[in-house]
Amino acid sequence: xxxxxxxxxxxxxxxLSAEETxxxxxxxxxxxxxxxxxxxxxxxxSSIDLFVSxxxxxKIKVKIxxxxxxxxxxxxxxxxxxxxxxxxxxxxxxxxxxxxxSANQYIKTIICNYLYKTSKEFSTDxxxxxxxxxxxxxxxxxxxxxxxxxxxxxxxxxxxxxxxxESAFLLSGK
Numbered sequence: 001x002x003x004x005x006x007x008x009x010x011x012x013x014x015x016l017s018a019e020e021t022x023x024x025x026x027x028x029x030x031x032x033x034x035x036x037x038x039x040x041x042x043x044x045x046s047s048i049d050l051f052v053s054x055x056x057x058x059k060i061k062v063k064i065x066x067x068x069x070x071x072x073x074x075x076x077x078x079x080x081x082x083x084x085x086x087x088x089x090x091x092x093x094x095x096x097x098x099x100x101x102s103a104n105q106y107i108k109t110i111i112c113n114y115l116y117k118t119s120k121e122f123s124t125d126x127x128x129x130x131x132x133x134x135x136x137x138x139x140x141x142x143x144x145x146x147x148x149x150x151x152x153x154x155x156x157x158x159x160x161x162x163x164x165x166e167s168a169f170l171l172s173g174k
Contacts, residue, residue, distance in 0.1 A: 020110075
């Protein structure tokens with residue numbers, strides 16, 4: 001995965017990195033699976049490789065609060081630990097919980113950064129949040145008058161990640 005070009009209409013407004021492309025695919029429920037590296041909760045100088053996929057369709061809600069979009073994104077992910085070192089013990093429930101927490105925080109951070117980049121820097125709704133806002137208006141002309149794309153640049157985001165991490169080594173005992 002290399003990244004994506006971002007357009008507003010027919011104008012190129014920026015590019016997404018591979019990590020940001022992952023965020024776009026997760027939010028759009030278009031990711032079958034991928035490998036990511038997250039910080040190791042037991043060692044700040046190390047990372048853990050995970051095989052990640054969506055556990056269920058993302059839940060997206062949009063509210064208009066004081067004229068500003070408030071967008072809630074909830075993702076449920078599955079992950080398997082792919083990497084180990086000789087001091088790692090991923091078999092215990094406690095360690096898997098710590099890895100899940102680390103994955104949740106890491107993925108939440110990159111998704112929040114991605115969402116603010118696309119809304120503030122690129123000023124474009126490439127994830128289609130406007131379709132979730134449309135039912136908040138009585139008529140389509142009212143939605144058009146609100147000028148979603150202009151107001152989208154002022155959006156606030158609430159991201160919740162729930163990652164269920166399992167050890168890929170549970171059966172082998174290694």
